[in-house]
Amino acid sequence: MLHRTRILIVDDNASIHSDFRRILKAGPTRSSLEEHEAELFGDIDAPRALPVVELDVELTLAHQGEEGVARVREARASGEPYAVAFVDFRMPPGIDGVETIHRIFEEDPDIQAVFCTAYTDLSWKEIANRLWQVDRYLILKKPFEPMEVRQTAAALSAKWRHERERARAHAALLEREARLQALIDALPQGILRVDRQGRCLEYRLPPGSAASGAGAVPASLEELMPRDDAARVLELVRRAIDQGASQRMELSMDAGGGHRHVDVRITALGGGRAEAILSLTDITELRQRQEEERLLREREIALEAQVRALRELSTPIVPISRRAVVVPLVGEFDARRSESMRSALLAGIVARGTRTAILDVTGVPRMDEQMAAELERTAGAVQLLGADPVLTGLGPEAAQQLVALGISLAGLRTFLTLQEGVAFALRRHKI
CATH class of the missing domain: 3.30.450.20 (PAS domain)
Known part of the structure; x- marks a missing residue:
């Protein structure tokens, strides 16, 4: 596959320009018949057949070093840089070839260069001292051998192209490494x-x-x-x-x-x-959350078990006669459990035609403001249904707690023990 190559010729001799144009843009060689005719008839002036080195060249010609530097600058700025510059060593009255190539290298760090000279006032060491990039230029002696020119152009063009591809690959690799490093840093x-x-x-x-x-x-x-x-x-x-x-x-x-x-x-x-x-x-925070969730689940399970146990024990309605029932209250009572007990009691009163409902609080561990309020609500609801509420099992400590809270439970008949309350209900209904 041919790659189009831009080559710059910097020489003050117009005939040299023609030579480069003929050598680098040469057409196909002559046929064998034409060669034999030239040999037999002495076609000395006919152009020599050139060895074929495939090149697709775009030539730019400059007559002075300053002009060549300007062309390199313009090509670089336009995004279509030169691959190779052939520069004559002497180009009076302008700058010489060494200075020209030095400035060209400053304008384009990738371009390859060739010194074209029949003689020079400087040794190779002196040239190398002025142009330390010795891997970017060659010296080509005049008069040119066309094969050398074409091979030099082809080799340096390939080198220029490969170095640019390697630079692009290296830049892509650095970019990929930077992205990977950024990704790693974000982890x-x-x-x-x-x-x-x-x-x-x-x-x-x-x-x-x-x-x-x-x-x-x-x-x-x-x-x-x-x-x-x-x-x-x-x-x-x-x-x-x-x-x-x-x-x-x-x-x-x-x-x-x-x-x-x-x-x-x-x-x-x-x-x-x-x-x-x-x-x-x-994962410390994760394990802490998992431990908190485990403890929360354990508490929920324990609470559910407690609720189930309380439901099994809670508020059984025990009839002691046709007109009287006992409701033994056991354990802690919250609003939900109190509402459940009250609903069951009121339903039982209506179903049995109860006239006396004994609320026994012997099994209640403490009498607080909430429990007293629930008892008052229950007693009021019982009275609205035409029955008499009776409170039993209220001990001295519970009584002191109610006094301290400022709760009197006035209007609610109370007895110290359940037996006394049951005896009262039986006498009242003569059963």
């Missing part, structure tokens, strides 16, 4: 590269840590974690390298900020290297 994990002996080769702390980034590399795993944990991690590192399978474990260790949980994931580096990458993730 919340610490990254560690180790060999199968446990030596740390690279280390990056997670963002937000006391020394985040690529800080000082610890010498071994034992500098990062307790010896027993380091031995367990090293065993998994070797297993990952030998088997080519990722490994995982969790460490629990004491750090500067307290007890920490760390998730460790180990992956063999591959490529025939006896190394592995360790990803270290601090």
Whole structure:
């Protein structure tokens, strides 16, 4: 595949321009018949057949060094730079070839150059002292051999093209590395590269840590974690390298900020290297949340069991006669449980035609303001249905608590014991 190549000729001799045009843009060679005719009939003036070196050349001609430098500057700015510049050594009255190439190199750091000279006032060492980029120019003696010119142009053009491709590939690689590094820097994990002996080769702390980034590399795993944990991690590192399978474990260790949980994931580096990458993730907050959720679930389960037990024990309505019932209250009462008890009692009063409802609070551990308020509501609801509420089991401590709260339960008949309340109900209804 031919690549179009831009070549600059800088020479003060117009005939040299013609030679370069003929050599670098030569047409096909003559046929063998034409060659034999030239040999038999002495066609000495006919142009010599040139060896074919395939080139697709765009030539630009300049007569002085300053003009050549300007052309290079313009080509570079337009995005269509020259690959090769052939520069004559002497071009009076302007600058010489060495100075011309020096300035050309300043304008375009990629261009390749060729000195064209029949003789020079400077030695190669002196030229090299002025042009230290010795890998970017050649010296071509006049008179030219067309094969040398074409081969030089082809070789330097290919070199220029390959160097540009390599520079683009290198720039793309650097860009990719920068993106990967940015991605790694954004990861919340610490990254560690180790060999199968446990030596740390690279280390990056997670963002937000006391020394985040690529800080000082610890010498071994034992500098990062307790010896027993380091031995367990090293065993998994070797297993990952030998088997080519990722490994995982969790460490629990004491750090500067307290007890920490760390998730460790180990992956063999591959490529025939006896190394592995360790990803270290601090999961302390996750484990704390999980522990809190576990405790919350346990409390919920315990509460549900308690509620079920209380429901089994709560508010049975015990009829003691056709007109009287007893409701023994046991345990703590909240608004929900009190409402359930009240609804059951009122439904029972209506269903049985009850005239006396005994509320026994012997099993209530303490008499607080909420419990007193619920008793008052229940007693009021019982009275609205035409029955008489009776309170039993109210001991001295409970009475003192009610007094301290300023609750009198006035209008509610009370008895010290359940037996007294039952006896009252039986006498009242003569049963």
